[in-house]
Amino acid sequence: MTARRALQALVRTGRSVRWYAAALLGDHDYARYVAHVARVHPGTDPGSEAAYWRARHAEQDAHPGARCC
Amino acid sequence: MVARTQSEPIRTDPDLPPVAVVERGPMPASRRVLFTVIALVGAVAWSVVALARGEQINAVWIVFAAVCTYVIAYRFYSRLVEAKIVRPRNDRATPAELHDNAKDFMPTDRRVLFGHHFAAIAGAGPLVGPVLAAQMGYLPGTIWIVVGCVLGGAVQDYLVLSISVRRRGRSLGQMARDELGRFGGVAALVAVFVIMIIIIAVLALVVVNALAESPWGVFSIAMTIPIALFMGVYLRFLRPGRISEVTVIGVGLLLLAIVAGGWVAETAWGQDWFTLSPVALAWWLAAYGFAASVLPVWLLLAPRDYLSTFMKVGVIVLLAVGILIARPEVQAPAVSSFALRGDGPVFAGTLFPFLFITIACGALSGFHSLIASGTTPKLLEKESQARPIGYGAMLTESFVAVMALITAVIIDQHLYFAMNAPAGATGGTPETAAEYVNGLGLSGPPITAGEIERAAEVVGEESVVSRTGGAPTLAFGMSQVLSSVFGGTGLAAFWYHFAIMFEALFILTTVDAGTRVARFMLSDSLGNLGGPLRKFRDPSWRVGAWICSVVVVVLWGAILLMGVTDPLGGINTLFPLFGIANQLLAAIALTVVTVVVVKKQLYRWVWIPAVPLVWDLVVTMTASYQKIFSSEPRIGYWAQHRAFQDAKAAGEETFGVATSPEAMDAVIRNTAIQGTLSIIFAVLVLIVVLVGAAVIVRSVRAGGLPTTEEPDEPSRIFAPRGMVPTAAEREVQALWDAREREHATTGAGS
Numbered sequence: 001m002t003a004r005r006a007l008q009a010l011v012r013t014g015r016s017v018r019w020y021a022a023a024l025l026g027d028h029d030y031a032r033y034v035a036h037v038a039r040v041h042p043g044t045d046p047g048s049e050a051a052y053w054r055a056r057h058a059e060q061d062a063h064p065g066a067r068c069c
Numbered sequence: 070m071v072a073r074t075q076s077e078p079i080r081t082d083p084d085l086p087p088v089a090v091v092e093r094g095p096m097p098a099s100r101r102v103l104f105t106v107i108a109l110v111g112a113v114a115w116s117v118v119a120l121a122r123g124e125q126i127n128a129v130w131i132v133f134a135a136v137c138t139y140v141i142a143y144r145f146y147s148r149l150v151e152a153k154i155v156r157p158r159n160d161r162a163t164p165a166e167l168h169d170n171a172k173d174f175m176p177t178d179r180r181v182l183f184g185h186h187f188a189a190i191a192g193a194g195p196l197v198g199p200v201l202a203a204q205m206g207y208l209p210g211t212i213w214i215v216v217g218c219v220l221g222g223a224v225q226d227y228l229v230l231s232i233s234v235r236r237r238g239r240s241l242g243q244m245a246r247d248e249l250g251r252f253g254g255v256a257a258l259v260a261v262f263v264i265m266i267i268i269i270a271v272l273a274l275v276v277v278n279a280l281a282e283s284p285w286g287v288f289s290i291a292m293t294i295p296i297a298l299f300m301g302v303y304l305r306f307l308r309p310g311r312i313s314e315v316t317v318i319g320v321g322l323l324l325l326a327i328v329a330g331g332w333v334a335e336t337a338w339g340q341d342w343f344t345l346s347p348v349a350l351a352w353w354l355a356a357y358g359f360a361a362s363v364l365p366v367w368l369l370l371a372p373r374d375y376l377s378t379f380m381k382v383g384v385i386v387l388l389a390v391g392i393l394i395a396r397p398e399v400q401a402p403a404v405s406s407f408a409l410r411g412d413g414p415v416f417a418g419t420l421f422p423f424l425f426i427t428i429a430c431g432a433l434s435g436f437h438s439l440i441a442s443g444t445t446p447k448l449l450e451k452e453s454q455a456r457p458i459g460y461g462a463m464l465t466e467s468f469v470a471v472m473a474l475i476t477a478v479i480i481d482q483h484l485y486f487a488m489n490a491p492a493g494a495t496g497g498t499p500e501t502a503a504e505y506v507n508g509l510g511l512s513g514p515p516i517t518a519g520e521i522e523r524a525a526e527v528v529g530e531e532s533v534v535s536r537t538g539g540a541p542t543l544a545f546g547m548s549q550v551l552s553s554v555f556g557g558t559g560l561a562a563f564w565y566h567f568a569i570m571f572e573a574l575f576i577l578t579t580v581d582a583g584t585r586v587a588r589f590m591l592s593d594s595l596g597n598l599g600g601p602l603r604k605f606r607d608p609s610w611r612v613g614a615w616i617c618s619v620v621v622v623v624l625w626g627a628i629l630l631m632g633v634t635d636p637l638g639g640i641n642t643l644f645p646l647f648g649i650a651n652q653l654l655a656a657i658a659l660t661v662v663t664v665v666v667v668k669k670q671l672y673r674w675v676w677i678p679a680v681p682l683v684w685d686l687v688v689t690m691t692a693s694y695q696k697i698f699s700s701e702p703r704i705g706y707w708a709q710h711r712a713f714q715d716a717k718a719a720g721e722e723t724f725g726v727a728t729s730p731e732a733m734d735a736v737i738r739n740t741a742i743q744g745t746l747s748i749i750f751a752v753l754v755l756i757v758v759l760v761g762a763a764v765i766v767r768s769v770r771a772g773g774l775p776t777t778e779e780p781d782e783p784s785r786i787f788a789p790r791g792m793v794p795t796a797a798e799r800e801v802q803a804l805w806d807a808r809e810r811e812h813a814t815t816g817a818g819s
Binding site: 056 | 169170171172173175178180181184185188189190191192194304305306309310311312313316365366367370371374375378379382430434436437439440443444578579582583585586589608609
């Protein structure tokens with residue numbers, strides 16, 4: 001039983017790490033944007049995921065963020 | 070009577086669940102015991118670290134001393150700063166909530182934002198500085214990295230973030246103009262630009278020194294470019310938004326590139342193609358910086374950033390685990406003789422002020438104020454989360470610096486100086502280097518030429534002599550730690566190049582992002598001059614982007630070339646300039662913060678930002694004074710300049726380490742440029758500080774002045790105050806979750 005519990009804990013940890021890495025890198029950003037559009041401008045088409053990232057990158061092109069030394 | 074925590078929910082709208090919970094009450098007894106134990110363990114660890122003389126200590130004590138101090142400082146000092154100066158209000162909407170566009174403004178989970186912020190502030194600086202500072206022994210460096218961070222660096226980051234959050238996430242330059250007026254603002258802006266250029270140049274120099282004459286390293290780093298391009302195309306055209314997927318592929322390819330570097334370096338063609346001289350590498354880097362500045366971000370910058378974020382977090386965790394498992398013994402003395410005499414070969418000057426200048430980023434980094442304003446505040450969910458993110462991320466960075474220091478002080482000291490003394494001193498061969506370091510009077514048995522050669526062989530390099538800049542030493546120490554835990558000496562060469570790759574990736578990310586930022590600063594400033602130059606303000610005008618990129622790259626590229634060809638050894642002359650520049654930027658940030666605190670009439674607590682500001686000014690002004698006016702040629706740029714000029718006038722063809730008339734001319738030219746830069750930095754910062762002082766006097770006389778804080782807007786979202794939610798906060802969160810579910814079902818029905 002303890003082995004099984006340890007396995008469960010491992011799976012849980014693995015899931016959290018995966019969630020964290022995905023959130024940090026931005027995997028969830030588009031879903032969040034879709035929800036945002038639905039909330040703020042209901043009925044508007046949020047556009048495709050590719051279009052969302054094009055716009056994000058265009059924005060980054062115009063407003064660069066610094067990285068530290 | 071049992072003291073209980075009282076919690077009071079705060080509502081901004083009767084139809085919504087509470088948006089915040091205010092909790093008051095004494096600390097529970099169990100917590101008091103816990104913090105007492107942590108404080109005691111810290112005190113014991115510090116005693117071991119500080120009082121051991123003549124016997125070796127274990128590096129784990131340094132880790133304990135640092136971590137216990139961080140915990141106590143975070144729980145008590147950062148709370149004091151919060152209660153007395155920041156006074157966050159979680160019923161107030163942050164810019165992220167108010168201007169939410171799900172792009173650059175968006176309330177971001179605090180744990181995720183911590184990762185973002187940390188990845189943005191952590192770079193090569195906290196890794197390289199402590200390695201160089203190890204020449205003064207382990208004790209002064211450890212104390213400054215920990216204490217400087219707790220009282221200085223973390224306070225700066227936290228306060229800059231907090232004041233920017235209340236100003237729609239404005240950047241440091243804008244806040245300087247708003248709070249100090251036009252003149253002070255312009256001086257601050259120019260200072261930021263010049264400082265950025267020198268920082269890029271010196272970091273690029275560190276990469277050049279790590280990769281020169283190393284086909285393995287050059288191949289691995291070169292491969293990161295096609296890998297990034299592949300990732301960019303994948304995300305743009307094949308599977309948009311699958312970022313973690315492509316990052317896992319990218320990291321896999323990266324590891325393959327490191328392993329493949331070893332095979333390529335064995336072949337004749339590999340050695341032919343990828344053995345580059347420092348000068349050639351400098352040109353390649355400049356070309357890379359230019360390309361990264363003008364290419365679209367999705368193609369190169371964004372994917373590289375994913376890789377580097379992943380590597381940063383991963384490698385730092387790996388190193389911490391490695392040190393705790395390997396528990397290496399410290400080889401360096403507590404305080405070396407170089408610290409007191411100021412004649413160390415790695416960098417010249419005595420402990421005060423040059424230790425503080427050299428460590429720079431790990432304890433107090435002005436550059437962070439550029440991240441803490443502008444980017445992070447636009448993503449903060451709640452004002453009170455500025456503490457875990459601003460203060461907390463800087464504690465983490467300081468911990469990285471402590472680990473970097475450990476990797477340098479566990480290496481055999483003779484080997485450390487053979488790697489870090491400039492080629493002019495070591496002569497560049499194992500034989501001459503052994504002779505040189507054995508004459509330094511270091512503790513421990515002398516080293517032989519054979520041992521230096523073997524050290525290079527183990528890590529798969531041609532030579533380790535005079536591989537200055539800190540990166541190779543860090544990689545060497547890391548390889549020693551990691552190979553003793555994972556894989557033995559068979560994997561030492563892999564771990565060495567893994568570490569080099571990781572540092573180079575950090576630095577290249579700074580170089581490319583920095584070039585871009587500097588390019589935008591330049592085009593904005595040119596555009597603001599008006600007239601025909603107004604066109605520069607349009608970011609989509611390609612010609613303007615190209616012109617500004619060329620100017621920026623030429624500026625740092627020239628300093629880089631000067632560094633790689635410097636007969637005196639580029640790192641020991643340029644690194645102090647880098648440190649001074651970064652610390653002066655901190656002075657500007659702390660001045661802005663202090664002015665805001667005075668304007669708000671928080672006179673009793675003004676020492677919180679003022680003490681680190683005054684200390685920073687004393688350190689940087691002493692260092693600048695010595696660099697400009699010292700009559701000792703090893704320290705003063707102009708003294709060196711005059712010494713070489715006099716020698717030239719006397720008709721000498723060689724002088725000191727310069728073995729030809731051309732080398733003498735190079736020294737004369739370089740010292741003049743470095744001396745001039747020292748003067749420019751110091752003058753610009755003095756202007757900003759004096760303007761700040763004038764504003765402070767005016768404000769005190771007027772009984773406070775208005776600041777540019779934005780008016781209150783009530784918040785309509787909930788998030789916990791700190792990293793870990795309290796019981797009361799969990800209850801409130803449950804209310805919001807229930808509301809969300811209800812909303813989802815009714816939404817689906819309509």
